[in-house]
Amino acid sequence: MENEALKEALLAGLIDSEQYEANDNYGPKLITNNATETVWEYLQQELLTCQKFVLAPAFITSEMLVALKITLAQLSQKGVHGTILTSDYLGFNTPEMFTELLKLPNVTVKIVQTPGFHAKGYFFWHKDHQTAYIGSSNFTRQALLKNSELNLKISSQTKGRLAQEIFTQLANFEQEALVLDQTFITNYRKNYVAPVIQRPKQQPSKLAPNKMQTEALKKLQILRTKEKAKKALIISATGTGKTYLGAFDVKNYAPKRFLYVVHREQILHKTLESFQKVLGGARFDYGIYGGGQHEKKTKYVFATIQALARPENLAQFAADEFDYILVDEAHHVGAASYQRLMAHFEPAFWLGMTATPERLDDFDVYQAFDHQIAYEISLADALAEEMLCPFDYIGVTDYEFLGETVSEKATLSQLTAPERVKHILKQLAYYGNETSRGGLVFCSRQDEAKALAKAFSAQGYPSLALTNNDSSSARKKAVQKLEAGQLKYLITVDIFNEGIDIPCVDQVVLLRNTQSKIVFDQQLGRGLRRFPQKESVLVLDFIGNYKNNYLIPQALTNDRFLNKDRLLADLKKTVVYHLATINFDLISRQRIFEAIASTKLDALKRLRQSYERLKKKLGRTPWRYDFYQENELDPQIFTQNQNLNGYYALLKRLKVVAALPKKAEQYLYFLENELLNGKRKHELLLLEALLAKNSLSQTEFRQLLRQNNCYCDEQVLASVQEILSLRFFAVKAGKTLRQDLYGKEPLVVVKDETYMFNETVRNFLQLELFKTHFIDIIKTGLALSAEYASERRFTLYQKYTRKDVCRLLDWPKDISAPLYGYRVVADVCPIFITYRPQTLKHGYQNEITNNEQIKWYTRSPRSLASKEVQELLAQDEKGRAKVQLPLFIKPTDAFQAEFYYVGQATIDPKSVQEEELLKNGKKRKAVSMKLCFEKPLPLWLQAELKAAEHQSQDRSDHEY
The missing domain is CATH 3.30.870.10 (Endonuclease Chain A)
Incomplete structure (x- = not known):
């Protein structure tokens, strides 16, 4: 570190931040x-x-x-x-x-x-x-x-x-x-004597709803009174108080008779006690129907589905016997027994409660409750609200056999080899602690579970395997042994994904491929219920060479957007939900990185699955804005699939919508592909205004932009016109003009300084289907635009493609295809850097110095005398750079086409020099220089670039 850099940072931090150059990397900073x-x-x-x-x-x-x-x-x-x-x-x-x-x-x-x-x-x-x-x-x-x-x-x-x-x-x-x-x-x-923590004495308080329960109760009341709903569904993660929520709602409803139905006998008595605490009344008001008891005449009946759904037992109840029926773990309602129950009874109100409405089978749980979702709190929400115990996730590499890691094709002998058992127990010993109360181990096969339980026990970790062949009583006894400390681990395949609560569990060990986010959440949730003296949960995930590894960051961060850039960013996160930590060893992180890079996330199959999932939830055809609002998919993904021209094309392929005229389809594709991203809201505001009135003067448009805090000058007005006239796209895209994708007829025309829709567009807007899609794209685009600062062209640390940059720099044509790593156009030269911290075959080597500069190279062959180099270095009479240098960086090529904007760069004149680089076996001359960042990079971006240092990039690139 140079003395001058430190002096500047200290003077900026302690004396005058305007006079001296601040540098968070060195200067004093409050953390x-x-x-x-x-x-x-x-x-x-x-x-x-x-x-x-x-x-x-x-x-x-x-x-x-x-x-x-x-x-x-x-x-x-x-x-x-x-x-x-x-x-x-x-x-x-x-x-x-x-x-x-x-x-x-x-x-x-x-x-x-x-x-x-x-x-x-x-x-x-x-x-x-x-x-x-x-x-x-x-x-x-x-x-x-x-x-x-x-x-x-x-x-x-x-x-x-x-x-x-x-x-x-x-x-x-x-x-x-x-x-x-x-x-x-x-x-x-x-x-040792533990310190005594003095807490103020509190008077016993009357049971009252927590924040989540209060909101859910209000929405249930609104559904029943204003919307006259006869059914509703509560989606709430395990451990968030569903039982008491149900009791509070029953108290508010005050039914004459109430029925509670669940599929497990074990929780009937505990649930009855919880309801009685809230509802009050004598014990004889509460009856059990199941497990040999048939108390069916009480005011409040708590029944198992196994007992109640028998035809001869259902026949003993009138259809209107109960005016309120609550179905716990309502995701089971697709079973024949539940279908008989729901076909028989006709209460005034049904309430379903579940943590997992999304089923791996095809049954539509949402439809069973009329798509009336009264309240939803996901596992992520519950963790963020600190309703559950925080966790520490550790992703470690699974054992390697002769250089090959466990994969989907691993044999039983590999999965249960003594070396693998030793590896697993070594990691458990290092990351676990002696106060652990017990753990659940999820593996891939039943024979594996049995062999591992035997091996664990032999090594001093008393363990028991449980499979779906074990009776409910055997499972109950095993859980009791774990709770009593007689067992250290229960090893199972999938039977404990749901329907079991072992609050003392503080370790969840994953020895299997992550098949889906649903199963991951279920298994993670087994350990998150709060328990006395339980501070956190250790989640130890043994990551093999699995194709589905890309699901891990998605599951950990609750990211449903099938977007590679977002998943790569998720992979860098180390803290989530306030108190949970995420860490990977270098090899497992690399495996996930490779899985993300090689997986076609926008495959038609995945898009169709997400469509069907959201359609079930909403009970109707979802729109782009629904995908955004429900955090289901990034609405922009429908244009990323090379075989689709947007969301309308997907609906058309699924035969959900009728065909529109070709020109109408082209207009929708243009809007979705170019404007939906919201990176500049000017065009969207103009289109929204034109939907409300037939025309808009330039004066009114300027006023509209000012009202929405958008920058406005002659250049951007001209650019908006070029975009909406489609002239911006009159460039080659492969063998054809990109304009051919959208047509050559303008969307908006300008006459006498007044904007109006093209006559063809006005006619298309008379078609309900076209207008609905048109409005949906604008609404979604404006929602996405909230992520960008509308008062300036680029937003610091947001992501942009080369085409976005051409548009936002107000260039009249999209020259992104030949733009490569940089191009000087008049007084601006955008620079795009794919970070390469290691020496590569083509010779380029980026170095970030003191978090305030990055070494950058021109194309080759170039010299100090080259015209573009002279343009980059040119200064005016006051010593100021004549050319602006908006700088864009991405950590790796895996980030596809998007780069982070890191601000306006300046060139360190002392660093400019010619270098000979070895490229394709030949020496080529280029000019290197250090670009100074507008601001030191934030911590999270430093972490992303640091992670890139561990990823091999030996292929040549033409960006420079």
């Missing part, structure tokens, strides 16, 4: 937890890039060590070593936590003996500087992920006084510290 970043993400990034470290938090909790363990495992492979300084102050640190610290492979842990050691500091040594984080955050989940913390990040060089003082103080702490070993832990455990 806290907020919606976009957390303290932990900063610390993790420092760890992954440092040469050594000292973590000095007085207090550490075991559950926060999980994310640290996988980070340190990566550092260990690079030979990076560090120190942890902590304490036994106030007894906050438990003996179990100290035991976990001993597992860390590349860390010396010391217990500071200085009385009252209460430090909260984190220190990292890099190649040319040191960085310190000092403030309020201990190493706990709340402090590093959620609490309102204040930490100062500051950098210095070795000779700096601050660095010397820190070094001296840390050395003093270490001199007065004991090295952590088993002897210390044994002695500490003998005398």
